[in-house]
Amino acid sequence: MEARVENPKKRWKFSTSDLKERPFWAHYEGVYEDAINCCSTDFAPWYVVPANHKWARDFAIVEVVLRTLNKMKPCYPKIRFDPAAVTID
Numbered sequence: 001m002e003a004r005v006e007n008p009k010k011r012w013k014f015s016t017s018d019l020k021e022r023p024f025w026a027h028y029e030g031v032y033e034d035a036i037n038c039c040s041t042d043f044a045p046w047y048v049v050p051a052n053h054k055w056a057r058d059f060a061i062v063e064v065v066l067r068t069l070n071k072m073k074p075c076y077p078k079i080r081f082d083p084a085a086v087t088i089d
Contacts, residue, residue: 001022004014021028040046049060 001014001018004010004018036046036048047060047064049057049064051057
């Protein structure tokens with residue numbers, strides 16, 4: 001939080017309400033952990049993505065999406081007509 005106040009480029013991220021909420025952060029972390037553990041299922045998993053570095057966040061998301069797509073084995077649907085028989089006026 002101090003970096004947000006000290007660095008002029010990050011000051012826009014700071015809010016005085018952050019100071020009021022700070023004592024509750026440990027509780028919030030526990031609640032988030034409970035939500036993730038209780039709501040994540042095999043059918044609809046939740047992922048915790050690091051956000052300290054944009055490149056790491058993006059890499060983690062791409063890795064999850066790619067793994068999911070590979071499991072799904074998506075393919076184009078089979079067409080139900082002969083494209084050679086179609087004429088467009």
